[in-house]
Amino acid sequence: MYLNSYNLPCVTISMNFTSVMFSGFKEVREEEKSQMVGKVFSNVASNYDLMNDFMSGGLHRLWKDRLVSKLSPFPGMKHLDVAGGTGDVAFRILESVNSIKRRALQDPLNDDLQEETRIYVCDINPNMLDVGKNRALEKGLGEDKSLVWVQGDAEALSFEDNSMDGYTIAFGIRNVTHIEKVLSEAYRVLKRGGRFLCLELSHVDIPVFKELYDFYSFSVIPRLGEIVAGDRESYQYLVESIRRFPPQEKFASMIADAGFQKVEYENLVGGVVAIHSGLKI
């Protein structure tokens, strides 16, 4: 591994560091990783959705659709979307639940249930949450009781044990400092029968495609970040953090270690993105 030549103010390497976290390809201390991530996302919040569209060619919408269809939401569900600041996944779940309601009109019980649906959007970064709240207003969901915006840390959730039917984390888990803590918190808040779903950029193994993808990641994306968002370094960090994240099988075993059963993953676009799922019994 090589040390990046950028000279960001938050990179410090002291002789008696207690623990070193690898973040991107720079060595940073644990305590500073969350600060660094905070800085990155405060910088990108306002252009987050736009950059997502550019970088993935609009595909991120399909990926999130696939995530929500795998989840199979139902009326009355209590769902937690972590690191879902701008609300993409939460809005999709809400739409899905509302359409099911219309389909199941024959069952009078469901009318009461519809009131009980709660989708908690949790994000550590208030800027991202603000963007999400504004988008909700634009969609006309500002008064909807079902959406609850909560600021919180994925490693120490403020929700009770066994309180959630579903847990999703889309493109968030590679930014956390301790993946195991996030997974065990997810296990804690889920009810029996609850599902954990994680959508994340992952590793590509297909021979020729891998080289193309690497070229795209390291050459095209930081340049795009510079042009569109005026922030090359944040997107450089992004691309490097994808490479540092564990590959599909390793991540699946980490999920299983947290206590989940029926752990599976599905590769989309040859492994560029993977949806991992687990069941709590």
Place this chain on the structure above:
Amino acid sequence: MYRTVVNRILLTKNTGGGRRCLLRFPDLRTAVSSSRFSTTTEPQTFPNRPLNPADSSTSSSSTSFQTSSAAGDIPRQERKNPRAEYQGEQARVLQASLRHVLRLGWSEEAMIAGAKEVGISPSIVGSFPRKEAALVEFFMDDCLQRLIDRIDSGEELQDLIPSQCIYKLVRFRLEMQAPYISKWPQALSIQAHPLNVSTSFKQRAMLVDEIWHAAGDEASDLDWYVKRTVLGGIYSTTEIYMLTDSSPEFRDTWLFLDNRVKDAFDLKKTIQEATYLAEAVGAGMGSSLQGFVGKVIQR
């Protein structure tokens, strides 16, 4: 298909030796097991379970495993049990969902209602690969299991001639569907869906195989396929006839079935007679053709 194995373990009420077991191994695509990182699939970890008739609940079967195992085996058994748990829970949810099918149809709503009844979050419905199809396939496996139990426990079947045996078994099997008959067309359409066709075909093939086996069939040549196909045809047509039958206790359906079975057995004789006839005609035609051609050449 794995549900047959799971049902054997969880839902069978009979204990005692000498039971025939279906060793159908599950076809799971699970990447990782619950507590160990490995890519072994279920067949390799359930070597003995189908042969041990267990009690009807997961918890009692898991405790019976733990008490009966030696110290060195316990880690291995505990590893097996958590993995089996989610399948057991899924089976419980499906079993409970069947009670809601009449009201809600073979649908996600019925499965959600079933999950709530059992006390598990309805999110588990999302973990079934093809949702409604999972429910229908579970029901088909369950019925097959009950049929096998009936075959195993009924000695009088061996005294009957094959056509009567087949009539009895097909009738017994179709009667299991009678309570759901109002929603059965939906189940048939789910089974006919391209994604589900292969599994439902396999289940029906197994069903037909079991019935012929019980009727004492020993054939292993081309006849085997012919017999299964014919019985498959009888079963399907009777099933569809039953959908529109409104006679009390489906009397007309059983009459229809009786006639079809008789036709099929007559068909065997009919085919033989048709073969003789074809040979005779061929012989007759052949000689007259020869004579005709001979006359033409002579000219």
